[in-house]
Amino acid sequence: MATQMQGAGGLNTPLLAAGGIGLVASLGVALMALMTQGHAAFNTSNDGVVWGLPVAVYVFFVLTSTGLTLVASLAMVFNFKEFYPIAKRCVWLAAATLIAGFASLALELGHPFRMLWAIPLSFQVSSAMNWMGVLYALYLVLLLVKFFRIEGGDWDSGASRNFGIAAFLSVIAAHGTLGLAFGMMAMRPFWYDGLLPIYFLATAFLSGVAFAVLISYIAYGLDQDNMPERVRSLMTGAMPKLFATVLGIVILFVAFRTVTGLWSNADGLEVFHHMVASPWFWVEIIAMLVAFLILLSPALRTQGSMQLAASLLVVLALAIGRYDFVIGGQVVPLFKGTWVEGIISYTPSTTEWMLALLAVSLMLVIYAVGERMFNLSAEPAPKK
Amino acid sequence: MAKWGMVIDLNKCVGCQACTAACSQENTRLPGENWQDVLYYTEGQNMTWLPRPCMHCEKPSCMHVCPTKATYKTEDGVVAIDWNKCIGCKYCMIACPYGVRFYSDSKSLVEPDVRGAFAGDGQHAWNPPYRIPEQFEDWTHGVGIGPKGVVTKCTFCYHKISKAPKGTADLDEDNPATKEYTPACVRTCPAKARYFGDLDNANSRVSQLIRDRGGVRLLDQTGNKPQVYYLTGVGGVVPSSRAKKA
Numbered sequence: 001m002a003t004q005m006q007g008a009g010g011l012n013t014p015l016l017a018a019g020g021i022g023l024v025a026s027l028g029v030a031l032m033a034l035m036t037q038g039h040a041a042f043n044t045s046n047d048g049v050v051w052g053l054p055v056a057v058y059v060f061f062v063l064t065s066t067g068l069t070l071v072a073s074l075a076m077v078f079n080f081k082e083f084y085p086i087a088k089r090c091v092w093l094a095a096a097t098l099i100a101g102f103a104s105l106a107l108e109l110g111h112p113f114r115m116l117w118a119i120p121l122s123f124q125v126s127s128a129m130n131w132m133g134v135l136y137a138l139y140l141v142l143l144l145v146k147f148f149r150i151e152g153g154d155w156d157s158g159a160s161r162n163f164g165i166a167a168f169l170s171v172i173a174a175h176g177t178l179g180l181a182f183g184m185m186a187m188r189p190f191w192y193d194g195l196l197p198i199y200f201l202a203t204a205f206l207s208g209v210a211f212a213v214l215i216s217y218i219a220y221g222l223d224q225d226n227m228p229e230r231v232r233s234l235m236t237g238a239m240p241k242l243f244a245t246v247l248g249i250v251i252l253f254v255a256f257r258t259v260t261g262l263w264s265n266a267d268g269l270e271v272f273h274h275m276v277a278s279p280w281f282w283v284e285i286i287a288m289l290v291a292f293l294i295l296l297s298p299a300l301r302t303q304g305s306m307q308l309a310a311s312l313l314v315v316l317a318l319a320i321g322r323y324d325f326v327i328g329g330q331v332v333p334l335f336k337g338t339w340v341e342g343i344i345s346y347t348p349s350t351t352e353w354m355l356a357l358l359a360v361s362l363m364l365v366i367y368a369v370g371e372r373m374f375n376l377s378a379e380p381a382p383k384k
Numbered sequence: 385m386a387k388w389g390m391v392i393d394l395n396k397c398v399g400c401q402a403c404t405a406a407c408s409q410e411n412t413r414l415p416g417e418n419w420q421d422v423l424y425y426t427e428g429q430n431m432t433w434l435p436r437p438c439m440h441c442e443k444p445s446c447m448h449v450c451p452t453k454a455t456y457k458t459e460d461g462v463v464a465i466d467w468n469k470c471i472g473c474k475y476c477m478i479a480c481p482y483g484v485r486f487y488s489d490s491k492s493l494v495e496p497d498v499r500g501a502f503a504g505d506g507q508h509a510w511n512p513p514y515r516i517p518e519q520f521e522d523w524t525h526g527v528g529i530g531p532k533g534v535v536t537k538c539t540f541c542y543h544k545i546s547k548a549p550k551g552t553a554d555l556d557e558d559n560p561a562t563k564e565y566t567p568a569c570v571r572t573c574p575a576k577a578r579y580f581g582d583l584d585n586a587n588s589r590v591s592q593l594i595r596d597r598g599g600v601r602l603l604d605q606t607g608n609k610p611q612v613y614y615l616t617g618v619g620g621v622v623p624s625s626r627a628k629k630a
Contacts, residue, residue, distance in 0.1 A: 038532055039472075039489040046417065046486045046493055050477045110472015110489055110533025118452035118469050129475050130451035187445065187481035187606050333483060 011218050012371045019364030026358035030107060033351040039110070041351040049330045053348035054108035054355040056326040059178070060207075060319055061101030061359055062136060063200060066175040067208020068094035069143065069167060076146075076155075076164040082238050085231045089219060089376040090212050091147045096366035097211070098140055100359040107355055128181040135174035142167035155380035175200055182329065189268035190261070190329040199253050203318060206246045210314040213239060217308055219371065224304040228377070236302040243307075244295035247314060251288050254321070271328045274343045280320050287317040386552065387461035388540055389583035389611035390570070391590045391599055392435050396577035399424065399433035403569035403578070407437075410541060410568035412515040412529050416493025417486045419538035420569050435577070437569060438463060438484040438538035439602065439610030446476035446485065455535075458525070461583070461611060462540050465526035470534040477535060481606040485537045488530055507531060516543075541567035545580075553588040554581035583611060 033041035044052040072090040075083035106112040115133070124130045146167050149160040176197040182188075183196030193199070216235065220226040224235060261272030275281050291310040300306045331344045348356075370376060399422050407413070407420040420437045440463045447455045447463060454469035455476050465476075477485045488509045492499065499510040508529040520543040521528035527543045530536055548555055548565035555562045556579075557571040570578040581588035590613070593599060599613030 039487070040491045040497070042491070044487075044490060046477075046490045047483075050474045050487060050490075110470065110474075110487070110535075112471070114469075115452075115471045115473075118454070118471055122451070122453040122469065124448075124451055124453045126448040127451045127475070129449060129473065133451060181449075181475070185445075185479060187479065187603075330478070 011221060012368050015218070015364050016368035016372070019361045019368060022357050022361030023365055026354040026361055030351055030354040030358060033354070034107065037351075039108075041349060042108075043347060043349040043352065045346075048333075048344040049327055049346040051326055051330065052108075052346065053323065053352040054104045056323045057356045057359050058101045058105040058108070059326055060322040061097045061104065061363070062178065063175060063204035063322075064207040064211055065094045065098035065101065066171050066201075066204040067206065068097065068211055069139075069171045069208070070205050071208045071212045073164065073168040076161070077168045080238070082230075082234050084379040085228065085234055085377065086212055086216050088147070088150055088374075088378050089215055090208070091143060091150070092370040092374070092376055093211060093215055093363075093367055094208075095140065095143050095147065096363045096370065098136065098143070099366060100363040102136075103362050104355045104359040107358070128177045128184060131177040132174060132181055135170055135177055139167060139170040139174045142170055150378070151374055153381075172201075175204055182325075185329070188329045189266050190271050190332070191325075199257070202246065202249050202253055203321065206250045206314060207318050209239075209243050209246055210311040210318070213243065213307055213311040214315070215367070217304060219377065222304070222308065230379070231377075235304075235307065240295055240301035240307060243310065244292065244301065247288065247292050247295060251292060254285070254288070268332050271332045271343065274331065275324055275328055278324075281324065284317040284320040284324070287313040287320075291317070385459050385550075386548075386582040387584040387611065388440070388545055388580065389461070389590050389613065390437065390440075390540070390567075391579040391593045391613045391615060393577045393579075393593075393615040393617070394434070395615065395617040396575045397422075397433065397435055397573075398575050398577075399435075400574060402572050402574055403435060403437075406568040406572035407538070410516065411527070411539070412512060413536075414492060414494075414510065415498060417536065419484070419486070419536070434614075435569075436482065436484065436602075437612060438540070439482050439608065439612045440538075440540060442609035442611060443607060445479040445481065445606070445608055449475045449479040451475065458542075458546075460546070462525075462542055462545075463537075464524075464539060464542060465535060465537060467523040467526055467530050467534045472533040472535065474535060481603050481608060482610075485535050487534075488536055489533045504532060540580075541569075544568075552582070553585045554579070554590070556580075556589070 042052055044050055068090045071083065072087040072094065074080040075087040109115060119130055119133050142163055146160070146163045149163060154160045179197030179200040182191040183193045185191050216231060220231070224232055227235065258272060258276065261269045262276065291313040294306050294310045295301045327346055331346065333344060401422050403420050404418050404422055408418065411419060413419055420435070422433050422435045424431060424433045440461065444457065444463045447457060451473065452469045452471055454466045456464060456466065458464050472487065472489065474487055477487065498512070502510050502512045505511045509532045510529065516528055522543060523530065525539060525542045526536060527539050544565050544567060545555060548562065552562060555566040555570070557563050557566045563571070567580055570580045579590050579593060581590040583590060585591060593615060594613050597615045599615055601610040601613055
């Protein structure tokens, strides 16, 4: 029983330990720096990048949460029953990644506690950030309600299904407002795009699929042989095909967006030239292409090690992509004149990296605690 | 109610930065936290410059993105920040097309960081010996040294202009009746390149200058519609918008 509760491979305890150590270390270093230096401990600056790595980390994690909910919704909203065996684990990880993202953002804000009353009481209708905060908070509540419904064995009652649908709809709206928070910025051409929420949706779904694959292997000791039949059947059937499809769509998004940026003379889009000159951009592209080739091959895409490799490559590519996206919109100064010689340089500080470690660690701890407390492999009892 | 605005005559501006220094002194800003700045650049083979305060836009994108309504438009047309409501998310700094906003908790733009020598008193972000008098501190309009963790910007010297008698068309340092209500950058300009007054009053000096000498607005294509106009003196009027009606 204990083995089952902790995952067949027994990886839960090392994950919990790693997360705990990371959490204590990152919190210790970050809080010390923030208490003594404030946000001067960041390498963000008044004449350059004002949203640094912690915001990129936030975007990465909340969109991963979005994607995990989309994966869970395949079963719980759209009734693709083959996804039931991983749905509960995805819901819990969605909550963990959302909380991790918000932790990074909270420590980036000047007054995080003031946010709790100032946003709902002021309610600036025209601010995408206002809607993003409200909708992601609503989403978290609905996600947890849905989780505890299914934890209580209630997968399919009308109320339970409605909570699942509400969580799905709220996260579609929430991720959309996050996309709009960037996409509506006409003065930042690198971001300005009415279809940005759709780009976020595609990349969020990819992030969710990659994390769902990763966590499914971690839960079963990184070995397909440990998986129950229905999980193995998903992992060798629909999952890699879904993974390949979503990855293909994201590759097209990145390719067309980059080509448009490189072609255009519009002021502010010169950052694309700067971006492609960085080796990290090519790491991102190659990682996605290699993962795509793995997933295209019928022989390779069903192998556990290959699926793990593909998901790790995609997570790496998405992390680079999120960083390039958030920072890229700011490195060309807005008030641009001939006095601006080039691109603003920005490298995250140690404190900012600690916030990234904090988010990763928090995700690991919440996930591992959930794996210990709940049976995340549960699925609805077969109908008689 | 007036709609305050500014006109800067680029033919007269000598780029001396007196406005920048006066603003910094008047409002007790950190070194480098230039609410008002003069930006130097080269145009062809010539060096030139552009004075740049906050534009106090008619349609300020900074205000619309603020999730807490901390940034707002006063009745007399000034874009102000309520430091009691600002959460320091910096979205307004992202959304301002003119780069005029500063985060009070950021790394100092000028080394050494004087906040080290004049550490904050718990309420203020720093605590210099010479500072804006306490009676002018007005956090609901972003006037004063201000706390940590909020965004700051030019207030058009709100502590001065808001005291001007109602119906005043121009705030001019040469007029003893309005001298004390005139923004510091306008008052100190040795070349008299700056004019400040009511844009809604057709007879104000700023309205006349915009009309007669073809005042233009910076990056007008952003649609923010600044209330700061420039006189370039080198040609005709640049339309403020491609649309026939603004």
